[in-house]
Amino acid sequence: MEAKIIGDDERGMGVRVIDNNSVEHTISVGFDGEIQGHGQDGYPDKADERTHNEGEHVGHARKYAQYYVDQETDYDTLPWDIDADRFETVRQALADLSEAEIETYFGDLLEQSLSHYADDPEVDIGETTRPEALPDEMAGGEDAVFYKQEIYLDDEEKIEAVSGIGITYYVARGERKTVWCGEKPDRDPDARVELFPAPLVDPVSLRDYLVYNLRCQIRDCYLMMGLEPPEEYRVLGHGQYRFTGKYDSFDLYPPYHDTSAEIPGYSHEFRPDLPITWDELGGLVDSGSDQSIYDQIRGALFSR
Incomplete structure (x- = not known):
């Protein structure tokens, strides 16, 4: 360009x-x-x-x-929603949050996501309850949903406020809708994070995921301007959902959203804090097992 x-x-x-x-x-x-x-x-x-x-x-x-x-x-x-520089500022502010601050700003988002695992015996959701009910008109089952939350910075580029949770869901095949819960400031946000239900059971892991989500969104900002992202943003994974359909369907784009895609120069680099070391985690995986890798490691990762 x-x-x-x-x-x-x-x-x-x-x-x-x-x-x-x-x-x-x-x-x-x-x-x-x-x-x-x-x-x-x-x-x-x-x-x-x-x-x-x-x-x-x-x-x-x-x-x-x-x-x-x-x-x-x-x-x-x-436009704010493709402003890579602003997203990077928000990403740094997110990464600096303490566990208590994550609970304050994103505690409801964590519980909303974790509530999808209430019936999973391998995920300890503790006393978690679902803060926001899923819409009655939602089609496709309880997991056919993802969540959004908008972030607002102050003049010192620290997180000042967040919105309530946005629930994005299907009402019919190919027809998606978002409803917003709670209040939010009367101005454009500085960024918006997106989260599919995931068995993240502690605030620190959620913070790490949201930081990575913004890293992927910064990748999207450059790609949507016809530019190759700077090297640190050449990562695989979910960024902005509105671009996922393009990556999945248009032959102009490789599948950047696919964490297992083989795209030269790109890799999946989400590495949250874990309750065990990466060496210990590797020791749990048996390549000859009939269980999936997820099933082999889930007990070690998703318990409090």
Whole structure:
């Protein structure tokens, strides 16, 4: 991706972008980041006439134009939900939280996730109860759901507040809905973490997972601008769910969400604090066993 600012007026800036297909785009970016105009001669003008890949290249050009103006000027033109630099600031703030602070900000999220394991004899959920009831209209069973929580920083770039839990679920095949519980500040968040139900039984492990989720989201931010992420963000795993379908279905992308994918330069690096050492953990695994690796190690990992 290449870009150059080619002019400005009272409404915003004009940016010329050359995408990864060498197609030239001329994009008008408002000072608030709104795309005010977009011309190009390499793809159909109507969105519904483009292939998935062509649509992605058009989207990359727009996001890269917003990113370029954001980086090259004093205007804040990048939408909060693809702002990799801001996500990194939140990631560092998350990593610095004490166990007590994790309980304060994310205790309900931990319990909401852990409540899905109430009937699993290998997972000790203690006195956990489900803070938020699942919607009655939810389709696909209790586990066809994931959770979101938004994070807000203060002027010192520390966590000031979080939202209530967002519950994302299916109401029909291909039709997804999110309902938000509780209160949240009346401004855009600095980041949003996402969590599928997981047998994480202590706050520290949850913190480590959320930190890794943001690392994957930063990867997504770069990929959605048509850029290869910096090396430290070339990781595999769930980032923003809205991009997972693209990684799973579009041949433009490898399956970055798949922790076992073989993508040169990328690896799965989630390593939470464990109640046993990694050497001890390896000693529990018998390659000749009929049990899955998960079944062999779950008793050691998911007990309090």
